[in-house]
Amino acid sequence: MVVQGKKKRRSKTHKNDTERETDPRGEASVGSATKTSVFAKTQSAMGNDKLDDMAFAEVFSGHPLVRVGKYVLIPYVLYLSYYYFQLQHPEVVSLVTLGLVRLRPAIYNSASPRQVLIVGTQGSGTVQMASTLKRQLGLEIEHESTDAAWSFARDGSVSWFHGIRFFAPTSQKEKLDSIHALCSAPQSTHENMGFHPAMYGPPRNKCSYRSKWNDCWKSECYMILLQEWACMSNLSCDINFRANLHQVRNPVHNIESLITKFCVGGLEGSVQEPFVKYASALFPTHDFANDSCIDAVSYFVVMYLEAMVKAREKGHIDNFYRVEDSSACAVVDAAGLTQLSTTVYEPNYEHVSKLCNESDVRSAAQNVVGQDRNKVNKGQVALAWDDFLGGRHGSKRKDGDHELVQRLKRLFAAFSYDPTKILDKPEFSHRFVEL
Numbered sequence: 224m225v226v227q228g229k230k231k232r233r234s235k236t237h238k239n240d241t242e243r244e245t246d247p248r249g250e251a252s253v254g255s256a257t258k259t260s261v262f263a264k265t266q267s268a269m270g271n272d273k274l275d276d277m278a279f280a281e282v283f284s285g286h287p288l289v290r291v292g293k294y295v296l297i298p299y300v301l302y303l304s305y306y307y308f309q310l311q312h313p314e315v316v317s318l319v320t321l322g323l324v325r326l327r328p329a330i331y332n333s334a335s336p337r338q339v340l341i342v343g344t345q346g347s348g349t350v351q352m353a354s355t356l357k358r359q360l361g362l363e364i365e366h367e368s369t370d371a372a373w374s375f376a377r378d379g380s381v382s383w384f385h386g387i388r389f390f391a392p393t394s395q396k397e398k399l400d401s402i403h404a405l406c407s408a409p410q411s412t413h414e415n416m417g418f419h420p421a422m423y424g425p426p427r428n429k430c431s432y433r434s435k436w437n438d439c440w441k442s443e444c445y446m447i448l449l450q451e452w453a454c455m456s457n458l459s460c461d462i463n464f465r466a467n468l469h470q471v472r473n474p475v476h477n478i479e480s481l482i483t484k485f486c487v488g489g490l491e492g493s494v495q496e497p498f499v500k501y502a503s504a505l506f507p508t509h510d511f512a513n514d515s516c517i518d519a520v521s522y523f524v525v526m527y528l529e530a531m532v533k534a535r536e537k538g539h540i541d542n543f544y545r546v547e548d549s550s551a552c553a554v555v556d557a558a559g560l561t562q563l564s565t566t567v568y569e570p571n572y573e574h575v576s577k578l579c580n581e582s583d584v585r586s587a588a589q590n591v592v593g594q595d596r597n598k599v600n601k602g603q604v605a606l607a608w609d610d611f612l613g614g615r616h617g618s619k620r621k622d623g624d625h626e627l628v629q630r631l632k633r634l635f636a637a638f639s640y641d642p643t644k645i646l647d648k649p650e651f652s653h654r655f656v657e658l
Contacts, residue, residue, distance in 0.1 A: 306373050327568070331372040331424070336463040338362075338567045339379040339558035340369075342386040343470035344527040345417070346480035348546045351594055352470060352554070353381040359551045359588040360575055368422045369462050378571065379464060379558070384418045386527065387505065388460055389467075389534035390453045397507055398452055404504040406444035410436035412497045420444045423451070423461075455539040465567050466558040469531045469543040471638045474631055475645050478517075478524050479604045486516035490604070491617040494519045515617035517610065518627070525630050532637050545638060551588040552579035607646040 308316050313326035330337070343349050353366035365376035367384060392398075405418070413419060413436070420426060420443040427446060430439035454460035455467075482490065485498040494516045502511040502523045509526065511519045534540045542557050552561075555575055559565030566572040578588045610616060611631060613624025620626070635642045 310375070310377075311372055327377065327570075329371075330377050334463075336465050336567060337369070337371075337377065337379045338464065338560060338571070339364075339466045339468060339555075340385060340464040341379070341381040341468045341470050341554070341558075342389065342531065342540075343381070343383060343472070343546075344386070344477060344524055345383045346477045346484065346524075347383070347470055347472040348592070348594060349381045349383055349470065351592060352546065355551050355592050356381070356554065359586075360555060360578055362555070362571065362575075367417045370422060370424045372425050378568065381470070382417075383527075384416075384422075385451075386531060387448075388451050388454045389539050390456075390505075390530055391533060392453045392456045401504045401507055402445060402448040402452065404500065405448065406441050408500055412500050414497070415495075416497050416501050418501075420447045423447050455534065465565060466542075467540045468554070468557055469535060469540050470546050471528070471543055472546050473640055473644075474524055474528060474634050474638075475606055478521050479606055481520045481524065482517060483603050485520060490515075490517050490610075492516055498523075513619060515619065517606075517616045518618050518620065521611060521627055521631070525627070525634065528634050528637075529630070532634070543638065545640070546592065548591055550591050552586075554592075555579065605649065607649040608642075609648045 309326060311329055311331055313329055317325050341349070341352060343352075350366055353364050356362045356364040363375040363378040365374050365380050367380070367382045368374050369376050369380045369382075369385070371377050393401075419435075420430075420440055421432065426439070426443045428439050428443050430437070430443055434440065450459070450461055485495045487493050487495060494511075494514070499511050499519065502509075502519060506523070506526045509522050511522070514522065531540060531543075535543060544554060544557055552575075555561065556579070560571055560575045561579060563569065563572045577583070578586045580586075581589070583589070608628055611627045612618075612622075613620030613626075614622035618624075632642050634640075
């Protein structure tokens with residue numbers, strides 16, 4: 224019989240200094256056993272036999288994950304803080320230091336123009352030029368990025384993909400089809416082609432940077448490309464530049480480099496799928512999918528260069544320079560940095576003027592830009608004019624077709640290259656070594 228108000232007694236057993244609760248039937252309480260197990264595991268992990276006497280803060284701070292995590296978390300927070308305050312909110316640093324430290328003003332999320340955008344097809348030395356302008360002149364120039372919130376692109380960018388802003392307008396259907404072809408492609412297609420929506424700045428959709436490609440980034444891709452595609456035709460680009468320059472390289476040598484990079488199995492081999500995907504999307508009037516490798520690469524280079532020539536004729540591109548005979552000083556002169564009236568960020572004018580002063584013969588910035596970055600073709604491919612004829616190296620064009628040769632020679636004339644520097648016929652049989 225149960226007596227009202229009488230408390231149940233709890234039996235306790237002690238074993239190895241561990242308290243064990245039992246129910247009236249003498250069976251161990253599940254919650255208590257779990258608690259004991261957790262305590263024992265934590266004690267074991269911490270190497271501490273006095274867990275019962277420790278406060279929660281001591282338990283938390285002594286846990287291995289916390290002890291190790293701080294060495295990862297703290298540097299990461301400092302890394303993000305550096306970019307956040309340096310590029311997005313430098314005024315906070317000035318405020319905190321009472322004006323003792325004055326950083327360069329932020330341009331992210333503002334209408335302030337950048338100094339220069341340099342475009343050039345893949346294989347024309349854009350990586351080298353971006354590196355040289357940063358290293359020799361101290362400019363904030365990024366390669367394939369105009370993101371001034373998380374990268375130092377406040378002075379400008381060097382890019383092949385940003386050339387899409389100079390494309391001539393097409394029908395709305397053709398434009399949408401091209402954008403869909405790129406944005407619906409998987410991450411593997413974009414990895415080696417130099418494009419990701421994040422290169423234009425923080426995502427409007429708040430996409431996570433931890434994910435390289437998902438539905439959020441696809442949506443961001445559509446928004447970016449709808450805005451950027453041929454935007455110079457109606458001056459509707461989000462980001463503007465004081466000067467727009469076109470970097471060119473001898474078109475035949477440019478093609479040789481891309482053959483080395485994108486052809487699998489040599490001149491008559493297959494073309495890497497990502498290249499075909501991009502080329503077809505950017506220039507949908509040409510059937511790249513059925514081209515031989517040399518034809519696919521050649522037509523891509525030709526059509527990109529022709530598009531930039533037309534943009535220059537319309538005044539959307541200010542000038543071009545040949546990378547083979549240009550110094551960093553010559554490039555920034557074309558960009559307007561050697562005149563105060565055309566310099567966006569005035570301290571750059573003073574810095575550049577000193578390094579590009581002809582009396583300073585020690586300045587490396589006055590030497591022709593070398594090629595020590597991202598060099599792909601190291602003697603594998605050397606082409607002659609005959610190699611571009613129809614029917615050669617697997618070409619499906621009519622035997623002896625001269626169309627590609629004629630278009631290339633017109634580009635030679637447009638950029639003042641000497642066509643006689645390219646042999647009519649190769650001196651030796653082509654060799655191709657895959658990297």
